[in-house]
Amino acid sequence: MNYYKEWLKYLEYLQIEKNASKSTIEAYEKDLAHFFRFLTSENLESLSLVNYAIIRTYLTTLYEQGLVKRSISRHISTLRSFFKFLIREKIVLENPLVHLQLPRTPYKIPEFLYxxxxxxxxxxxxxxxxxxxxxxxxxxxxxxxxxxxxxxxxxxxxxxxxxxxxxxxxxxxxxxxxxxxxxxxxxxxxxxxxxxxxxxxxxxxxxxxxxxxxxxxxxxxxxxxxxxxxxxxxxxxxxxxxxxxxxxxxxxxxxxxxxxxxxxxxxxxxxxxxxxxxxxxxxxxxxxxxxxxxxxxxxxx
Structure with a gap:
């Protein structure tokens, strides 16, 4: 299984067209590497085979690995953006995350000094x-x-x-x-x-x-x-x-x-x-x- 070509195209898109910061690109790259390891473990040879059920299974593994809701929301946002790019490039036909709800994260008031x-x-x-x-x-x-x-x-x-x-x-x-x-x-x-x-x-x-x-x-x-x-x-x-x-x-x-x-x-x-x-x-x-x-x-x- 090799998703390297699509991965590089997407990172290039973030850098050149979206003008994303270095830290943002590194975070997306890390999230996608995690997702690709999951796809490999599931023996999925093509990104076009990823559907809603596969995404739900992936989220279950994230919860089982102990990730907090905020981190899981970030993973979902990364994948949603990635598949949106794949549709634009006509690599896939549908976005499997389009109907997926982000997990509710607890509201945290920023700490400040008096x-x-x-x-x-x-x-x-x-x-x-x-x-x-x-x-x-x-x-x-x-x-x-x-x-x-x-x-x-x-x-x-x-x-x-x-x-x-x-x-x-x-x-x-x-x-x-x-x-x-x-x-x-x-x-x-x-x-x-x-x-x-x-x-x-x-x-x-x-x-x-x-x-x-x-x-x-x-x-x-x-x-x-x-x-x-x-x-x-x-x-x-x-x-x-x-x-x-x-x-x-x-x-x-x-x-x-x-x-x-x-x-x-x-x-x-x-x-x-x-x-x-x-x-x-x-x-x-x-x-x-x-x-x-x-x-x-x-x-x-």
């Missing part, structure tokens, strides 16, 4: 050292713009406009967007660039123009950002872990709590669909509900 916790995190940063100046600029940019960590580590010096206080970032699907930053981020960036960044560059550093550098003068990675944040959490004596996305969640939540327009927040976050941004309105409502039940004398018996 303003006092944000302040405590920032106050613990050593602003006198070259790495401390970098760390302050890094956290100010992450929280001050709400960009993803993958977008942050790919910022180059030429993408920053201090006059307009904007940064041009490359988001999912290789889509560019401008994000504004405020006075706190500007001050931290100026100090880092003028007083610290050049000190991090050594003779062995890789030639590059990236904004954020590690201690060896090379571009900072997403893993490096997580390590920096974990260290800052320890120094701030906070009792919980913070991942970079939590700063993004906090950015969106605090904007909406202070009256920002939902569509404006969608634009700032780089969300394609408004539904992706609407989860933060639930965060705000949940917070208001807790405040009400805690503070109002007749809210609880």
């Amino acid at each position: 303003q006092e916790e944000i302040n405590k995190l920032f106050d613990a940063i050593d602003r006198s050292s070259k790495l401390g100046k970098r760390n302050l600029a890094l956290l100010e940019v992450l929280y001050g713009t709400g960009i993803r960590v993958s977008e942050c580590v790919h910022i180059t010096m030429d993408k920053i406009d201090f006059e307009l206080q904007t940064i041009l970032v490359l988001g999912k699907g290789n889509k560019e967007r401008y994000v504004p930053f405020g006075d706190y981020a500007e001050k931290a960036l100026v100090h880092y660039i003028n007083e610290s960044r050049s000190l991090l560059i050594t003779e062995k550093s890789q030639p590059q123009n990236f904004l954020f550098l590690n201690a060896r003068g090379n571009p900072l990675t997403a893993r490096g950002v997580r390590l920096i944040i974990n260290k800052q959490v320890e120094e701030a004596a906070l009792t919980f872990q913070i991942h970079p996305h939590k700063l993004r969640h906090s950015f969106a939540t605090h904007l909406l709590d202070n009256g920002a327009d939902l569509r404006a927040v969608q634009e700032l976050l780089g969300h394609t669909n408004l539904s992706s941004t609407q989860i933060y309105t639930h965060v705000s409502k949940d917070r208001l509900k807790k405040v009400y039940h805690t503070a109002h004398p007749r809210a609880n018996r």
Whole structure:
């Protein structure tokens, strides 16, 4: 059984026509490899033989392997897109997933930091050292713009406009967007660039123009950002872990709590669909509900 030809065509379609990000293509590739192993075990020699019953059997195996509903939904979405492509290419006649329902996934409210916790995190940063100046600029940019960590580590010096206080970032699907930053981020960036960044560059550093550098003068990675944040959490004596996305969640939540327009927040976050941004309105409502039940004398018996 060989599905390699169709597989390569589909991945090429994702990259060239859909302009999908590298991480998206890798996720689809992994899901399809899993599916093809299942087809091989079932002795199915052609993709045209895959029907609704085969798909149901495949989903059963995913459940038996202990995959959570969210992961199974992703597998279904991958296969639905793949078979839609196969129909377009006239490799198969029908999509066996067209009537398949996605499993309901439990709603999860994004975790965020309260303003006092944000302040405590920032106050613990050593602003006198070259790495401390970098760390302050890094956290100010992450929280001050709400960009993803993958977008942050790919910022180059030429993408920053201090006059307009904007940064041009490359988001999912290789889509560019401008994000504004405020006075706190500007001050931290100026100090880092003028007083610290050049000190991090050594003779062995890789030639590059990236904004954020590690201690060896090379571009900072997403893993490096997580390590920096974990260290800052320890120094701030906070009792919980913070991942970079939590700063993004906090950015969106605090904007909406202070009256920002939902569509404006969608634009700032780089969300394609408004539904992706609407989860933060639930965060705000949940917070208001807790405040009400805690503070109002007749809210609880």
